[in-house]
Amino acid sequence: MGDTSGIGGTSDSSNTASDIVVEEASAQDEKRWHEGWLDRRGEQWRRHGLADDDVAGHLKRLDRMRADAALRPVWTLRSGEDGVVGYVAASSPAAPTxxxxxxxxxxxRPDQRGRGVGGAARAHVENWARANDLPRVAATIDPNDPAQAGLFGSYTTSSQRMQRTLAELPELPAGLVGRQMTEAEFPAWREGSVAGYAEEIAVARALSPEEALRQADAEFDELLPDGLATAQHSVWVLETGDEPAGSTYSAEIWLRHHLEAGRAFVFGVSVVPERRGRGLGRAVMRLGERAVLAAGDSVLALNVFGPNTTAINLYTSLGYQITDQSRVLDLTA
Incomplete structure (x- = not known):
């Protein structure tokens, strides 16, 4: 459920160049930018291990999201005798996002990097946002690229994607039992999950509580139209044998199998509050990995909202690596 926009290509430092002229892209320049953008995004996903068919699907969705935006400008960056030194593109989604x-x-342009062209481009987008009364700027970056991390160093991390390649079937700790969620357990789980997800996206997407709840409910309806019977989805629960009153399990994990070739995704994971601090988050992730391998996938990916160091430290200790981050800047007058 994370944001799929991003930075394609390598940017430079956050300093701004004073001789950069930013102008509306011509039709020819916009075509050049568009082709290069899709090529760079495709290469990024291939580096993360996605198959060609999956990359093609991602690019199609990415292109459609931009086409559906309310505003989608492209600008050409020029610098004196050097001519065109780069491009910058932005979009503003239609409500209610x-x-x-x-x-x-x-x-x-590679020979122009390191002299503040990227900083000038970023500043132009921020000024354009202010001029259009749009209070937040968002970008998705590769935090492993020092140039991208530096360019958006003043932005706050709103979410990050992590993934791990699975090899051997992990064992569950002694005394713990994993099983699939029952139909009787589903309604209460869905209600609580929608409420929790709404709280997360209210902050990450700058939505009101009411907007966030409506959006969360709509996304759950879209993702699980047939509840637990929805194809390629499974919800697993972990029993400790001493569940607190009113609970039938102590932790759960919601998986989407075959999101791409050989790759599954964690849509939700939680531990009953009374059972936190007992290592059950680690155990339920291992349960999920077992289910992923049994379903035929070998990579498990997930999203972490905000600078949730507790969750990030857990996933890092389990071998998950950050692949990209969404960062935001709330603009002031």
Missing amino acids: GRRVIVDDIWV
Whole structure:
């Protein structure tokens, strides 16, 4: 459920160049940018291990999201005698996804990097957002790229994607039992999960509590139209044998199998509050990994909202690595 926009290509430092002229892209320049953007995003996903068919599907969805945006400008970056030194593209989604600007791409010509062109492009998008009364700017970056991390160093991390390649079938700790959720357990789980997810996206997407709850409910309806019988989805629960009053399990994990070739995704994981601090988060992740391997996938990915160091430390200790981050800047007058 994370944001799929991002930065394609390598940017430079956060300093701004004073001789950069930013102008509306011509039709020819916009075509050049668009082709290069899709090529760079495709290569990024291939580096993360996605198969060609999955990359093609991602690119199609990415292109459709931009086409559906309310505003989607592309600008050309020029510098004196050097001519075109880069491109910057942004978009603003239609309601009800929040009043914000997404930095779809900043690309700087390789021989022009390191002199503040990327900083000038970022500043232009921020000023354009202010001029259009859009209070938040968002970008998805590769935090392992120092240039991208530096360019958006003043932005706050709103979420990050992590993944791990699975090899051997992990064992569950002694005394713990894993099983699939029952139909009787589903309604209460769905209600609690929708409420929890709404709280997360209210902050991450700058939504009101009412907007966030409506959006969360709609996303759950879209993802699980047939409840537990929805194809390629499974919800697993972990029993400790001493569940607190009113609970039939102590932890749960919701998985989407075959999201891409050989790759599954964690849509939700939680531990009953009374059972936290007992290592059950680690155990239920191992339960999920067992289910993923049994279903035929070998990579498990997930999303962490905000700077949730507890969750990030847990996943890192289990061998998960950050692949990209969503960062935001709330603009002031």
